[in-house]
Amino acid sequence: MTSKTVPILLVLCVGVTTFASWYLLVEPELKNQDQNFELRLETLEHWEIRKSLESEQFEDRFAKGEMTLKVLGKNGSILEIQSSEVSSDIISDEIYWNIEEVSLVDRHSRKSIESDSYFLFPLNTKKQNYTFGVFGDRSHEFSFVKTEKDHHLEIYEFMAKDIYDISGAYEKYSEQKIYADQTTFYQVEPITGQIVSYKSLWQDYIESPKGKIIISNGEAEISQYSRDILVANASNLISLYWIYDTLIPILIIFSIIIGEGFVILYNKFQQGKSEIKTSKLAAIGELSARLSHDIRNPLSNINLALNSIQNEKDVNFSKNAQEKFEIISRNLGRISHQVDDVLDFVRMRPLKKEKLALHSLLKDSIDAIIVPKNIKIVMPPNDSSIFGDSFQLKIVCRNLINNSIQAIGKNEGIITIRKNENSKNVLLEFE
Numbered sequence: 001m002t003s004k005t006v007p008i009l010l011v012l013c014v015g016v017t018t019f020a021s022w023y024l025l026v027e028p029e030l031k032n033q034d035q036n037f038e039l040r041l042e043t044l045e046h047w048e049i050r051k052s053l054e055s056e057q058f059e060d061r062f063a064k065g066e067m068t069l070k071v072l073g074k075n076g077s078i079l080e081i082q083s084s085e086v087s088s089d090i091i092s093d094e095i096y097w098n099i100e101e102v103s104l105v106d107r108h109s110r111k112s113i114e115s116d117s118y119f120l121f122p123l124n125t126k127k128q129n130y131t132f133g134v135f136g137d138r139s140h141e142f143s144f145v146k147t148e149k150d151h152h153l154e155i156y157e158f159m160a161k162d163i164y165d166i167s168g169a170y171e172k173y174s175e176q177k178i179y180a181d182q183t184t185f186y187q188v189e190p191i192t193g194q195i196v197s198y199k200s201l202w203q204d205y206i207e208s209p210k211g212k213i214i215i216s217n218g219e220a221e222i223s224q225y226s227r228d229i230l231v232a233n234a235s236n237l238i239s240l241y242w243i244y245d246t247l248i249p250i251l252i253i254f255s256i257i258i259g260e261g262f263v264i265l266y267n268k269f270q271q272g273k274s275e276i277k278t279s280k281l282a283a284i285g286e287l288s289a290r291l292s293h294d295i296r297n298p299l300s301n302i303n304l305a306l307n308s309i310q311n312e313k314d315v316n317f318s319k320n321a322q323e324k325f326e327i328i329s330r331n332l333g334r335i336s337h338q339v340d341d342v343l344d345f346v347r348m349r350p351l352k353k354e355k356l357a358l359h360s361l362l363k364d365s366i367d368a369i370i371v372p373k374n375i376k377i378v379m380p381p382n383d384s385s386i387f388g389d390s391f392q393l394k395i396v397c398r399n400l401i402n403n404s405i406q407a408i409g410k411n412e413g414i415i416t417i418r419k420n421e422n423s424k425n426v427l428l429e430f431e
Contacts, residue, residue, distance in 0.1 A: 008263050015256030022116060022252060027244050031123060032107045036237070037079055039069040039120075041198055042226040047088060047218035053173075053206075058217075062090045065220055067198070069120075072102065078113065079105045103133070110193065115139055125156055125190040132186075135142065140163065151231050153189055153238070155196060160184045166204065170215060176206050177217060189234035196230040198222045305333050330370040351389045358426065359383040361390065362417060365397035374412050375405055380419035386426050400430045 009297075043065035044104045048058040060160040081103050087096040104113040105120075112119045117131040118137040129146045138158035147153050148279045166180045180202055187197035199222065222230075310325055317325070362379055371377060404415045420427040 006326060007401075008260060008267075011259040011263050012256065015252065015259060015329065019249065019252050019256075022248060028108060030244055032110075034071045034079065034107075034290070035196075036066065036192075037069060037071055037081055037105065037110075039067075039118065039195065041065075041067040041195075041230075042223040043198065043220045044090075044223055047216055047221040049216045053213060063087050063096060064090050067094070073105070073159070078109055079107050081105050081119070092288075097304060119195040121188045121195065123191070123193045125188050125193050127156065130158065132158075138162075142184075142186065145185075149188075150187075150196070150234065153196075153231060153235060156188045156190050156283075158186050158188065170203070173206065173215065178204055178206055180204050187251075188422055189231075189238070192234050192237040194230065194234040194237060196234055197227050212296070229324050299332060300429065303329070303336075306332070320394055326370075326372075331370065333370045352391065353387060353389055354389060355391070356386050356390055357383055358386055361386070361393055362397060365394045365401065369377065369401055369405070371401075372405065374410065375400070375408055375415060377415045377417070378415075379417050382419070384419065384421055384426055397428075 036332065045061075045063040045065050047061040047063070048060060051057050051059055065085065067085050068083070070082045070084075072082050081324060084098070084100045086098045086276075088094060089096065103119060105111065106113060110118055110120045110122050112133055113360040119128065119133055121132065127147075129144065130142045132138050132142045133139045140162050142158040142160040145159045148157065153177060161183045163179055163181050164179070167176065167178050168174055169178060169180075170176075181204075182200060182202040184201075185197075185199040186195055189196055198220075200220045202219070203217050206213040206215060254339040293338065306325065306328055310322075330386045359379065366377055382386060401415060408415075416430065416431045420429070
């Protein structure tokens with residue numbers, strides 16, 4: 001292994017480590033944040049309840065329900081989640097039931113610690129069966145039913161049908177053995193595992209020697225308002241997951257490629273091969289020409305347009321507007337000079353040393369800058385002759401003066417240029 005390959009391998013190792021860390025550590029944490037385990041469903045419910053065992057008459061009840069999940073705390077990857085289900089009369093607000101459960105859930109697998117069934121549908125939900133605990137309640141076997149579209153989202157529908165003992169649920173039939181025949185539907189956005197719809201149909205009954213005695217028939221379904229919110233939330237999460245799954249990995253790969261390219265160019269530059277140097281200079285020259293055309297010309301057009309507006313004879317601009325025009329003009333000039341400096345620098349022009357007058361050099365540098373009215377520049381009292389590259393020295397002076405102007409800002413200020421001269425050197429200080 002040569003020393004030239006070491007930095008290339010180093011960049012590659014850092015890039016691969018970053019990529020793996022993102023996929024294995026960071027991304028799962030972002031996708032399983034606490035708020036992704038919180039949920040709120042509003043439901044509308046209708047029941048038909050038998051008045052008595054001797055009667056064939058049923059009483060209608062209309063109710064509103066709310067099903068919520070709330071994270072109470074966490075310990076590492078284990079979340080403590082409270083699930084609640086409330087049902088109340090839609091008119092009188094009489095509470096029919098209020099059930100609360102607290103469950104421990106692994107936030108990576110989304111499974112309940114107690115039952116090992118899914119507490120929520122997992123990320124990247126598949127078209128398969130899932131054992132799913134309905135809001136901390138008993139576990140049901142949910143089967144995949146169909147796929148449909150909603151607001152351009154692909155939605156999976158799952159159904160569970162179960163018969164179970166609910167003896168004691170009805171106070172007036174407390175001595176009877178009562179069963180519930182329940183069919184539950186959940187609609188899930190598969191990428192995020194987010195529930196977007198819910199519907200439940202049930203029939204409660206007593207088994208008797210004469211057959212099945214219906215106690216109650218009912219159905220509950222999510223409100224359209226809740227459904228719209230859940231669909232919108234799922235859509236937003238899909239956009240966020242696209243950033244996690246696609247955009248950021250692309251940026252990491254792109255950074256690795258850029259890093260590798262930089263190291264390769266650096267190594268080739270260090271070798272001092274004349275053909276590489278010539279190729280780079282040609283590329284820089286092409287870039288300079290493109291920048292000159294694409295940046296200078298628009299800046300000139302903007303400046304001309306600004307001057308035209310300022311010279312309008314029929315328009316009296318306010319003092320505030322005139323100050324803003326001056327700010328725009330000053331910054332246009334600053335951008336123009338910075339572009340010129342960069343272009344001239346990358347051209348790698350050779351130094352052209354000659355005898356120069358210090359005052360003339362400083363004056364030309366100041367004239368190339370738009371100095372605000374609140375700032376005064378004081379030059380050295382005596383002139384001197386110096387030896388150097390006029391162009392490069394003007395760039396240095398302009399940059400120093402611009403830095404001083406930016407430091408003063410809108411305050412009143414003086415930029416003092418001092419000169420210290422000996423037999424060999426002339427030292428300039430900008431204060």
